[in-house]
Amino acid sequence: MSIEIAGVSRRFGDFVALEDINLSVPTGQLTALLGPSGGGKSTLLRIIAGLENADSGTVEIEGTDATRLPARKRNVGFVFQHYAAFKHMTVARNVAFGLEIRKQSKKQVEERVREMLRLVHLEQFADRYPAQLSGGQRQRMALARALAIEPSVLLLDEPFGALDAKVRKELRDWLRRLHDDVHVTTVFVTHDQEEALEVADQIVVINQGRIEQIGTPDELYDQPASDFVLSFLGPVTTLGGRLVRPHDIEVTTAPVPDAVPGTVTRWTRIGYEVRLEVTPVAGGEPILVQLTRTEALHRGLGEGIGVWLRESSPVNGSAAPAAVLA
Numbered sequence: 443m444s445i446e447i448a449g450v451s452r453r454f455g456d457f458v459a460l461e462d463i464n465l466s467v468p469t470g471q472l473t474a475l476l477g478p479s480g481g482g483k484s485t486l487l488r489i490i491a492g493l494e495n496a497d498s499g500t501v502e503i504e505g506t507d508a509t510r511l512p513a514r515k516r517n518v519g520f521v522f523q524h525y526a527a528f529k530h531m532t533v534a535r536n537v538a539f540g541l542e543i544r545k546q547s548k549k550q551v552e553e554r555v556r557e558m559l560r561l562v563h564l565e566q567f568a569d570r571y572p573a574q575l576s577g578g579q580r581q582r583m584a585l586a587r588a589l590a591i592e593p594s595v596l597l598l599d600e601p602f603g604a605l606d607a608k609v610r611k612e613l614r615d616w617l618r619r620l621h622d623d624v625h626v627t628t629v630f631v632t633h634d635q636e637e638a639l640e641v642a643d644q645i646v647v648i649n650q651g652r653i654e655q656i657g658t659p660d661e662l663y664d665q666p667a668s669d670f671v672l673s674f675l676g677p678v679t680t681l682g683g684r685l686v687r688p689h690d691i692e693v694t695t696a697p698v699p700d701a702v703p704g705t706v707t708r709w710t711r712i713g714y715e716v717r718l719e720v721t722p723v724a725g726g727e728p729i730l731v732q733l734t735r736t737e738a739l740h741r742g743l744g745e746g747i748g749v750w751l752r753e754s755s756p757v758n759g760s761a762a763p764a765a766v767l768a
């Protein structure tokens with residue numbers, strides 16, 4: 443394990459930001475700290491980096507007790523949401539900064555900078571100034587600078603948080619590919635479940651200063667440990683008193699055993715997807731259902747149509763068995 447966190451707690455006055463956190467971060471993997479705002483993700487990352495102290499507990503990095511080591515002695519690379527570049531220095535000099543203060547030869551520094559800029563696809567921008575880069579390019583420069591010192595761990599705090607959705611998505615794919623190339627143990631903070639599910643090897647769900655669940659994206663999605671994890675990983679709705687995912691609901695237009703009868707009261711199409719609101723015959727909150735447009739048309743669904751809903755069995759996934767299709 444690259445990072446071992448044991449019994450870490452942190453208070454700010456009376457407020458408990460982290461309580462008894464125990465976590466192992468595997469070497470060479472990409473681990474996401476995922477959770478709602480204020481849950482304690484950044485505080486935990488800052489404690490790993492040495493930018494914040496824990497009130498109790500220990501942090502081990504690469505087998506060394508780092509609990510009392512200052513940040514500069516931990517050999518970690520750090521990238522924040524709003525990266526503070528040196529505005530008066532070129533991109534190349536920004537990347538070189540951490541190497542120069544480590545007293546490497548000029549030639550070594552130049553070679554390493556070139557290698558890093560190649561890695562983040564910014565070779566042609568070496569002589570520009572940060573203000574002449576786009577937001578996404580600036581974050582890539584920040585990553586190059588963090589990686590230049592060959593850190594044992596790379597810590598990223600919402601590194602793409604300030605960028606627009608399209609650039610975020612591009613950088614997310616790019617980060618995954620970069621990680622597959624360099625395999626540096628990486629911990630990144632995000633409140634975006636899609637980002638975590640898409641990029642991470644391991645996800646740690648943090649809420650109100652505690653770990654709710656640790657697992658692979660598949661484990662979390664398929665076996666959420668709590669209603670909180672289930673609802674944090676995507677939309678949910680209540681069917682027959684249980685929380686379920688709207689796309690795990692089977693819709694039929696003829697009665698089936700154990701199904702909840704209702705009427706389609708709203709139909710919204712978003713691209714290939716159709717979202718239905720079904721008001722139960724027995725009353726209560728509308729139930730949300732997601733299905734593909736093809737499925738919805740095939741079943742003749744539309745506003746005002748009577749339907750029966752039940753949770754699709756995990757074996758069948760969201761596909762209803764042919765026998766119950768109307």
Ligand SMILES: Nc1ncnc2c1ncn2[C@@H]1O[C@H](COP(=O)(O)OP(=O)(O)OP(=O)(O)O)[C@@H](O)[C@H]1O
Binds near residue numbers: 478480481
């Ligand atoms: N220096 C501080 N002094 C007082 N309270 C703090 C301090 N730093 C963090 N907190 C509080 O601790 C809690 C956890 O903050 P933290 O930044 O770790 O959350 P987060 O999960 O990273 O949230 P976000 O996604 O909004 O950044 C918050 O309620 C925050 O207000």
